[in-house]
Amino acid sequence: MEIVKTIAEKVAEPIVDYIVAPIGRQASYLIFYKDNFKNLKEQYTDLKRVKGTISHDVEVQRKNGRQIYDSVQNWLSRVDEIIEEAEQLSNDPQHRNVACCKGPFPNFKSRHQLSRKAKKMVGNVAEVMQQKDYIESLALLPDLEGVGSTFATSSEKLESRKKMKEDIMLALTDPHISRVGVYGLGGMGKSTLVKEVAKQVKNDKLFDKVVMANISHVADLERVQREIADFLGLRFEETTIIGRAARLRQSIKSERSILVILDDIWDILELDKLGLPLNDHKGCKLLLISRRLDVLQNMETQKDFLIDVLNEEETWCLFEDMVGDVVKDVNLRGVAIQVAQKCAGLIVLIVTIARALKNEDDIDCWKDALNQLKIVDEGGMSEKVYSVLEYSYNHLDGEDVKALFLLCGSIGPQIPVEYLLKYGMGLGIFKHINTIKDVRLELHRLIGSLKASCLLLESSSNMEVEMHDIVHEVAVSIASRDQHVFKIGMGGELKKWPSEEFLQRCTQIILHLCHIPKLPERLECPNIQLFYLYNKNESLSVPYSFFAVMKNLKALGLTCMHFPLLPQSFHSLIDLQTLCLDQCGLGDMTNIGALRNLQILSLCSSSMTTLPSELGQLIHLRMLDLTNSGIEIFPSNIISKLTKLEELYLGNTSIKWEQEDSDEENKNASLSELSHLTNLIALEIQIKGAWVLPRDIMFDKLERYKIVIGDVWEWSDNYGAPKMLKLKLSTIIHLEHGIKELIKGVEDLYLDEVHGISNVLYDLNGEGFPLLKHLHIQNNGKIQHIINSMNGRLSYVFFPKLETLILQDLNILETICDGSFMNHSFARLRSVKVKCCDQLKYIFSVPMVKALYQLTEIEVLECHSLKKIVFVENSMAIDENIEFGSLQSLTLGYLPAIDDFYSGLLESSTTTMQNLSLDNNVPSSFIDSKVKFFNLETLKLSSINLENIWQDDYVSVANSFHKLANLSVEGCNCLKYLFSSSIIGSFPNLKQLEIRECEIMEQIISIEGRNGAATCEVGLPKLETLVISNMKRLKKVWHSQFDGLKTTEVNNCEKLKNIFPYDMQGMFGSLETLKVSNCGSVEEIFQLTSNKIHIEEEATTQVSQLKKLHLLDLPKLKQIWSKDPQGIVHFHCLEDVLVKYCQNIEYLFPFSIAVKLPQLEKIMVSNCGMREIVANEVGAMEEKVIFHFDRLHSLVIWNMSKLDRFYNRNHSLTWPSLEELWVVNCEKLKL
Known part of the structure; x- marks a missing residue:
């Protein structure tokens, strides 16, 4: 029989395979019809989201001038085809009929065909989704080659x-x-x-x-x-x-x-x-x-x-990668390998020598490099470093770039670019260059050359450059050897001066933040060209004859010194070109008049009130910098004599400029003297009142300027733009005083109370502000429009480079842009902030939104008439989708009249509002499916009367908010809930959630949405921080979707009775910080028992990560834990426990917790009604209990009138780390 049974089984297997299996597969199409379509919808929804993200990344890369791989474009095209097919299938009328069929005889044929197509389509979607990671890696190409990125990229291969x-x-x-x-x-x-x-x-x-x-x-x-x-x-x-x-x-x-x-x-x-x-x-x-x-x-x-040297293989790999394809030449390759080997695996040498020889095809140069390296082949590593860096220095192209390198070494390793300009000009590094403007261009070129040779590093600021410390050491060494430079750097000490022989040859002395006991009466350095002293000793003074034997001195820098009188020996400095007395206390400066050949004078951040009249004798001065100085009196007839000035910096000063036609005796200069400065191209100046502006003043030659007029503006530069105007003008007439000419080319413009302007674009600049990057307008009661093109006058692009727009306190502003405009207007706008513009009814029109493809930030606050953020002028376009593809942050606050984000209605009516709702009983959502935010990360809504933020539609919400990481909702008193359960899975990246003062909100997550959708099991997987405050009706804080929370703060929620209800056991395992305060109804924090009858299940002990527990002002709190959590949850990680003003609390810790607190560091209990710290253990034996608090360093018990014991049974306490113990007003307590 067993043989027969075996034969039967063998025969049956192919029958099952060939007959039963296909039948089952075909039947499955009918059985799993709904599942197949549900899977399809979920899959292609995810695919659309991924495609949107990659498309955006590709667009960004394309705009940055980077090439996009064909495989990426092909993948995107294939995805578009699949999405289109999937949507057509989902929207197929046959599918809707079949899906909704409730009769006894459904159409099995249609059901089978459609289900089969859906199943196949799911496979197609899955196939392209599998390629997602690879496509993403191709879509984001590496940065273009730069000094810093090349080596970093190459080193990743090692x-x-x-x-x-x-x-x-x-x-x-x-x-x-x-x-x-x-x-x-x-x-x-x-x-x-x-x-x-x-x-x-x-x-x-x-x-x-x-x-x-x-x-x-x-x-x-x-x-x-x-x-x-x-x-x-x-x-x-x-x-x-x-x-x-x-x-x-x-x-x-x-x-x-x-x-x-x-x-x-x-x-x-x-x-x-x-x-x-x-x-x-x-x-x-x-x-x-x-x-x-x-x-x-x-x-x-x-x-x-x-971090050791590279082996030979990796040395060659890095060297070859950086030097280029030239080493593929068989004639060079052998020598190139030897050169790489001589670098001894030291990365700085490899990078430096590779840079010097990059794309060099002359074999003689390679052989010369090899010979240089062979000279010190037997030497140590430091000699190799020195040799290679010196080789790179010797091969710099030009004496000027070499001199700049050594100057960087003298001043460095961190060097302000302005120092290089001032001292470099003084030393004559920039030869045959006639203007400071050209010097700046040449300096920029030379710095670029040094960076390209890896002798300078990229800096986080364009205001300074940096040297690698090894390069700096070599530069100092070369400067000391070749130029006889004497340097003591930061933290060093000048114990004795160099020998007389060295001082005779010395060309530079650099003393930077080092300890100097005393300067000699006279320093005999006849050949010195640069003396630089950055002082740290308040008592150090410069003797009057100190500079007497420095007749060749070209540049002098003294920082943080005190000069009641400038040294008399200044008269010896007949050839001084640069003088920097920065951060100095300056008294009598009459001796400065002796410096007749001075070209650069810097008194930045120095304390003084009056400039000496002798300053007018410095007729060769080309740069005068008084930025941040205390100067108040600038005597008249000085500026007019300095006719060679090219740059004048008077920013953040308090000079009291005289009016041109003043009858009073002029102590101060008037601004009309600036008209004598025909070579002036850079001006920074602060003017307290527009009335001192001469009528005929002209600034048409200025190429760089920062001009602040008015007493409302601070001297600050938020954007670093080279052309900045901050204006508070009592009348538009003042715009005629040369200012209007500057407005044409301004990059950073601030306007306050500029009267007579109603249309910013037309009244201030008829050319559309082609160069403006930042615009800030405030305190104006006349401006109706920033741009008004309704009359058809504007036939040109306006604000093509504008990045930031800030509008504040414009009382009658009606629109930002009224009418149509040319393409590329607002093309670079990144940030829009509007505040206190009470007549403004909307922010953007639809055409304007389409132009703002780089907009990353919107902030709108306290605009009491605002109805919409986006308004549709053409009612036919109301169904048109709008996209904020780059928007990352959206803040809307205190907008009492706003009713939705986007529509064509500016006046509310019952009929029209009903038509916008899903039905007559349900309010429309504030942000509906027509608005897309593909990259929104932060959303803040405060004091807005909205009833629903988003639609109860998973797909539309997921498309717009899948990158949302921070959500804050405050004072939205019409919100009954924040999320419906049907859309809660649309926020997979939400990390921080803050909800405050929403008066009628009873729950954060509604169990069912407006359309009755079932609860979505997908939660908020990345939510880490939850803050809830002043929520009067909120009855429940914790939801199953919050099981990844790490920080929770709850304050002033009157209806809450517990924080973690019984059905949430095991859902707070990730929580690390819990703060609960001012909740008048809270009776327990962790509810570990239930009044409901339920079937006991086998319990598994949870491990809590809770570290910080703070409970304040909870008058009804009886227990933190509703019962002893032993066997339910462990709290071994507790470190910090604070309980204050909880009059009804019975005890602090259950016994099972108190005996297992190995990490506890701080306990503070104050103004509570408890009688004991640790509750009695149920059924405890009488043996002595020892409570070990090995890490406890602070114990504070304050105003605990009822507390009479720590624990009611025989016990002892150990706390070997205790540092702080306070027991105050606890009369009954016995420890």
Whole structure:
């Protein structure tokens, strides 16, 4: 029988395969009809979202001039075809008929065919979705080649560096390691590698914050504290290092997880003095970079990584990649390999020599490079570095670029560009150049040349340049050898001056923030050309005869000095070209008149009230810089004598300019003297009142200017534009005083109370402001339109380069742009901010929105008549979709009249409003499906009378808000709920949610949406922070969709009885911080029991990550936990517990929690009614209990009149780390 059974089974198998399986497959099309269409809709919805993101990225890359791969374009075309087919199938009338058929005889044939197509289409969608990651990687091409990016990109190909990066990342994720060290010789690429690690850490979101600071040779703790504070958004009020350290430590501890990177550590750094937590913040990790392992070990690093030289294979790989295809020439390749080998695997040498020889096809140059390297082949590594960098220096093209390199070394390693200009001109580096304008162009070219040779680094600011410390050392060495430069850098000490022989040959002396006990009466340096002293000793003074034997001095810089009287020896400086007395206290300056050949005079940030009349004797002066000085009196008839001035900087000064026709005796100059400066091309000036402007003043020759007129503006430059005007003019007449000519070319324009203007574009600039980048208008009661083209006068592009538009307190402004406009108008606009414009009814028209494809920020506040953000003039276009493809931030607040975001209605009526609703009983959504936000990350809504923010439609919401990360809703008193359950899955990237003062809101997530959709099981997977405040009717905070929350704050919610209801057990496992305050009905925080009858299930113990628990002013709170959580949830991670003003609370901890708090550091209990800290254990035995609080360092018990015990049974307490103990007004307590 077994044989027969086996034969039967074998025979049956193919029958099943060939008959039953196909029948089952065909039947499945009928059975799973709805599932197939549901899957199709979900799949192609996701595909549309992905396609939108990639399309946007591609467009950005294309606008940046980058090539897009054909495979990307082909993929996008294929996706369009699939989406179109899927939508056609979903909208097929047969599908709707079949789907809605409720009769007993459904159309099986149609059902089968449609289901089969849907199933096949799902497969097509899945196929292109599988290619998504590959396509995304192609869509985002690497940056164009630059100094910094080339090496970083090339180094990614080096296996040793990739492995090192992975190992460092692994160490940073190790919970037992808090300090990681990276060390190695200078020039090994340590900083570059660590920056790549920081970038990866950010991308992987391993830490909430990543901060980086550079320590340098001498640790300037104040500067480092400021650098770290900038990353944290912290502003110090403290004035001492200790005070700032305390604030910094407090701020860092408030971060859940933070990585602090300290680069270029030369000696042991006192981390505690700096303000970094030592071992009392597990979320803080340090990544320390130094040349020396012993420094790291003394700073107690737990894992150290040596960044060593590259092996020969990687050396050649990097060298070949950077030097170009020239090494493929067989005649050169052999020599090139030898040159690479001589670089000894040191990255800085490889990069430097490769730059010098890039695309060099002359074999003799290669042989010369090899010979230079062979000279020191037997030498040490430092000699190799010096040799290679000197080789690069020797091959710089021109003596001017070499001189600039050595000047950078003398002043550096961080050098303000203005220093290079001022001192470079004084030293005559820029030969045969007649104007400062041309000097600036040449300086820019030379800096570019040095960067291209890797002798200068890219800087975060275009105001300064930087040198790698090794390059700086070599530059100083060459300057000392070839130019007899004497330099003592920051933190050093001038113990004795060089020998008399050296001083006779010395050409430069640089003393930068070093300790100088005293200057000699006279310094005999007959050949010196540059003397630079940045003082740190308040008592140091310059003797009157100090400069007597410096007749060849060309440039003199004295910073932070005090001069009651300028030295008499200034009379000896007959050939001085540049004098910088910055941040000095200046008294009698009459001796300055002796400097007859002076071309540049800088008195920036120096304290003085009056300029000497002798200044008028400096007739060769080409630049005068008094920025931020205390000058009030600028004597008349000085400016008019300085006819060679090309640049005049008087910004942020308080000069009291005289009126031109004043009858009073003129103590101060009048602005009419500026008309004598026919060579002036750069002017920065602050004028308190427009009345001092001469009627005939002309500024037509100015090429750079920052002019501030009026007392409402601060001297600040938010954008760094070279042409800035800030105007407060009492009448438009003042615009005729040369100002209107400047407006034609202005890039940054601020207008306050400029009367007589109703149409900004027409009244101020008939050419459309072709160069304007930033426009700020405020306090005007006459302007009706920024642009009015309704009369057809505008036939040109306007505001083609405008990036920022700010409008504030324009009382009768009706429209920003009234009428149509030419293409490319507003093409670069990125930010629009409108505030307190009470007659404005809408912000954008539809044509304007279509032009704003670069707009990233919208902020509209306190506009009481505003009805729409976008208005449709043509009612036929009301169904047209609009896209804000680049918008990242949208803030709308205090707009009482606004009814929706986008429509063609400016006047409300019952009939029209009903037509806009889904039905007569349901209000329309504020943002409907016609508005698309593909990249919106931040949405803030406050004090708006809206009843629904978005439609209850998953697809439309998901398309617009899938990148939303921050959502804040405040004072929206008509909102009953924030999300419907049908759309909650449309916000996959939401990280922070804040809800405040929404009076009628009873729930955050409605169980059913307006269309009765079933609850969506998809939650908010990335939501980490939830803040709820002043929600009077809210009955429930926690939802199953919030199970990833890390921080929750609840304040003043009167209806809440508990924070975590029973049915949410196990859903708060990620929570780390909980703050609950001023909730009058809360009786318990964690409800661990239920009054409902339910079937007991086998419990699994949850592990809570809760670290901080703060409960304040909860008058009805009885218990934090409704019962002892033993066996239900562990709270082993608790670190900080604060409970205040909870009069009905019975105890602080259940017994099972109190005995297992290994991480607890702080307890503060104040003004509560509890009798004991730890509740009795149910069924506890009488043996003694020991409570171990090994990490507790602060215990504060304050005003606890009922508290009489810690625990009601035999017990003892251990707290070996306790540092702070306060027990105040607790008469009954016995510890």
